[in-house]
Amino acid sequence: MNRRHLLWLIGLVVASLLTFGSDSNARELRAATAAPLKTPWGVWIAGVAKKVEQLSAGQLKMKVFYSSQLGDEQTVIRQVVRGRIDMTGSSNTATSLVVPEFALLAAPYLWDSVKQADCVFDNHVEHIYGELIQQSGLVLLGWVEVGQMILFNRTVVHTPADLKGKKVRTAPTKASQSFFDAVGANGVPLGTVDALPALKTGNVNGATWPIVYGIAVGTHKMAPNVTLTKHSHQIGTLTISKKVWKTLSADERKWLREGFADANILRKGIRNAEAGLIGKIKKAGVPVYTPNAAEMIEWRKAGVQAQKSL
Numbered sequence: 419m420n421r422r423h424l425l426w427l428i429g430l431v432v433a434s435l436l437t438f439g440s441d442s443n444a445r446e447l448r449a450a451t452a453a454p455l456k457t458p459w460g461v462w463i464a465g466v467a468k469k470v471e472q473l474s475a476g477q478l479k480m481k482v483f484y485s486s487q488l489g490d491e492q493t494v495i496r497q498v499v500r501g502r503i504d505m506t507g508s509s510n511t512a513t514s515l516v517v518p519e520f521a522l523l524a525a526p527y528l529w530d531s532v533k534q535a536d537c538v539f540d541n542h543v544e545h546i547y548g549e550l551i552q553q554s555g556l557v558l559l560g561w562v563e564v565g566q567m568i569l570f571n572r573t574v575v576h577t578p579a580d581l582k583g584k585k586v587r588t589a590p591t592k593a594s595q596s597f598f599d600a601v602g603a604n605g606v607p608l609g610t611v612d613a614l615p616a617l618k619t620g621n622v623n624g625a626t627w628p629i630v631y632g633i634a635v636g637t638h639k640m641a642p643n644v645t646l647t648k649h650s651h652q653i654g655t656l657t658i659s660k661k662v663w664k665t666l667s668a669d670e671r672k673w674l675r676e677g678f679a680d681a682n683i684l685r686k687g688i689r690n691a692e693a694g695l696i697g698k699i700k701k702a703g704v705p706v707y708t709p710n711a712a713e714m715i716e717w718r719k720a721g722v723q724a725q726k727s728l
Contacts, residue, residue, distance in 0.1 A: 445670065446479045447504040447662070450488040450497075452610045457634045458687035459562070460484050463507060470677035478670050480505075490611040492590070499555035501661035507562050509628075509654040511589040511609075516554040520547060524567075524589075525728055526597040526649045526721035535651050536685070543653075556657040560678045563685040564628045564652035565692055570641035571624035576707060577716050578602060587613045587625035593728060594626065597649060600723040617641055628652050630688055633695040644699065644706045647717050 449467070453459035467480035488494055488503060491512035497503040499516055506512075514521035522528075523543070529535040539561050551558045569575055573584075582602040588594040590607035598605035606622050616622045617640040624641050625632070626649075638644055656678055663671070700706050709717060 444477055444479055446481055447658075448483065448488075449480050449505045449507070450483045450486075450494045450503050451507045452486045452491050452494075452509070453484060453507070453631070454634060455484045458630060458684060458691050459507060462684045462687060465683075466677045470673050473673045473676055474670070478673050486611055490609040492609050495556075495657075498657060498659045501659045503659070504662045505559070505656070505658040507654065507656050509562075509564050509589075510652045511591050511594070513551075513655045513657075514591045514593075516556065517547065517550050518592075519550060520655075521591045521593040522728060524591065524593045524650045524652055526593070526724050527718050528725070529651050532651065532689075535653070539653055551655065551657065552660065555660045556655075557660050557663040559656040559658060559674060560681050562654035562656055563681065563688045564654045565630050565688045566628065566646075566648040567626050567650040567652060568629055568632065569624060569626055569645040569647055570632055570637040571643045571645065572641050573623065574643050574705070574707070575624070575645045576709060577713050578720050579716075581624075584624065585622040587616060587622045589626065593650070593724070596724040596727045597720060598626075600720040600727070601717075614640070629692045630695060633699060638699050638704050642704055644696075644704060646696070646706065646708045649717060649721060 449463065451459060451463060453463075455461070455464065463482055467482055471479050486494075489497070491506075491508055492515055494503055494506050495508050495512045495516055498506050510520060510524040514524075529538075543561075544558065548558055569586075571581075571584075571586075573580070575581055578601040581598070584603050585606050586598055586603045587608045588598050588605040590609060595605045595607055606616070608616055608622070613622075613625055613627075614635060614637070617625060617637065625637055627637055632638070658674070666674070696706060
């Protein structure tokens, strides 16, 4: 072996070691979500992961697990509190399991308008709930627009009376269960993983879901009567384990906060998707019903009753 060839080999080995060292020094955080990749939430968090990697020049990466790959929301958020999963995007439902007071924000017909809800979350909610979230073992990175809750049923539902005695999947929170108690339904609290099998087997007659998630997972195919009650405006959270947060450098914290900074992108995406998906299933022949003014009075009465019980 001549000298030139030997130097070339040494250079190749050194370059390989440097490359390996660079990759091994990169920190990777595991992020879990119930959302499928091809939804506004999935697309958005994939974009956030890419942005964080770019901001950090590859020093900090997020490995995202979609479609409840690491367990349903309830399981995941508890694992994040323990530090076994690093971070998660959660609905109001999951967040309420570790911060019960958060369920109040999903109380039926709490907001007069979407604009009012936006104003409250943009300017006031963090001051009230930020410390409670920290006390639960999580650090808040931002809010997640989840959207309007509606009904999917096997039978036609126009008024609360149409649900009397019917088994309906509810979110496993007091806010959701109290509303369906007030309606007169037989509420069955189920998480994301258990709800669809319950519909398939007939253990429940219907379900309440956010518009985008419910249609994205195909609820309208098993419970093909859709009622646009819009009885709750769901906002969730983006959180990281407090145990993990303590181990991050100042730069790593900055990259994460900058990566998750613009929640308006997701908010617009969800609202556009709501209108688009409702239009899509209508064209496909799925009955979609919007309660009239008199019927909405009945739904709101049940909402007021539920609010009082909370």
